[in-house]
Amino acid sequence: MLVVGNEILSGKVEEANLAVLARELRRLGILLKRVVIVMDEVDAIAHEVRELSATHDWVFTSGGVGPTHDDVTIEGVAKAFGVRVVSSPEMEGMLRAHYGERCTEGHLRMALVPEGSALEVSAEVTWPTIRHGNTWLLPGIPEVFRMKLPVVVARIGGAGTASAFVSHAVYMKMDEGLLKPLLDRVVAAFADVSVGSYPKWLDPAYKTKVTFDGRDEARVLAARDAFVAMLPAGEPQRTE
């Protein structure tokens, strides 16, 4: 994922799309491996898109697709792939129909796409989502980002994709220092299950949450249960 926006890096706006994309990809069995956040700079965007798209199956950009001077993601993606920015006749027609006589040059900038882009739509989301090869250009506004995700899912979540990740968890009052040898044993025994340990600060209900993640639910549950079986009396506080 590539998040574009000075407003995120200045702390004026809290990033709100990463967790939503992450959870959606997880349901599709797709591992989100890397997120980069850069400023509104054509060269920075072009550099990242070139690198991410060459080394990952899919890339999702968030932000910088509006009509103003600080919206440079389309230019950055075009530069990454060595293509021109062109106006999509289809999108231009939709904008003219929508704005009618009030339509300005500014509005028509929203029809600009990297040359060679696919325009992805669904029955519900008729305003196109731009995709250039394996790179999806999504808007930064959280409400609109969420609206567009079903279009992405419909396109990339079809036949041949891996099974969804499942997750289970155990909550304990023991601290991580005490749990470490038990964790090491379950990690060694279940190489296909990803085990995470997360200390909680000042929570009366528990001190450590241990998570078990994988694509095979039987193995994930076996790892969780093997871990629980090693715990001393009085633990765990809760499992899920």
Add this chain to the structure above:
Amino acid sequence: MLVVGNEILSGKVEEANLAVLARELRRLGILLKRVVIVMDEVDAIAHEVRELSATHDWVFTSGGVGPTHDDVTIEGVAKAFGVRVVSSPEMEGMLRAHYGERCTEGHLRMALVPEGSALEVSAEVTWPTIRHGNTWLLPGIPEVFRMKLPVVVARIGGAGTASAFVSHAVYMKMDEGLLKPLLDRVVAAFADVSVGSYPKWLDPAYKTKVTFDGRDEARVLAARDAFVAMLPAGEPQRTE
């Protein structure tokens, strides 16, 4: 900033330290240029730290500094700088004093640091914060991350740092398409002011927020006021 953690990339935990660090750096006049989020993998961390520390004044890592198998930031940073992971006698002494007879090998892992690290403390935060050269190793737990920031600020915010960034904003009912020519004029006239335009979705109070940021408040205000003077009657809805 380098955020480390499978839990962020899986959407199980929402990233909560970026905006806090960003705002603190802004008060110090330091521009946060780039954030990368990677999984709990030594090589991924080492690669990023090497690259970020070579190309930026300061690097801040968040997460992966606990004692369990999935805490690999210290190993990653050590690998980035080509040094060993060693136990700090000072931190080991503090851990032994704190845990007493209950102290385990697991607890003592929290004394591990990349060799050659500085241990930064303050009167209020006596548990050391690890810094290796220009790279600060901060914990991922949001409450602890916030506790440590004053130590960072005391060390890097001293004499010789640039002046703080200031920010002002204007809210309008006009959309970005209509505002674009006005924005272009103010951007061209105030090269030293960063102008951002942010559409709001379904907010009855305004449709577009335009922000003006820079180190020189007089110039920031001049840019804002020049922009407001170009607006038609009935705008703006509000300035700040």
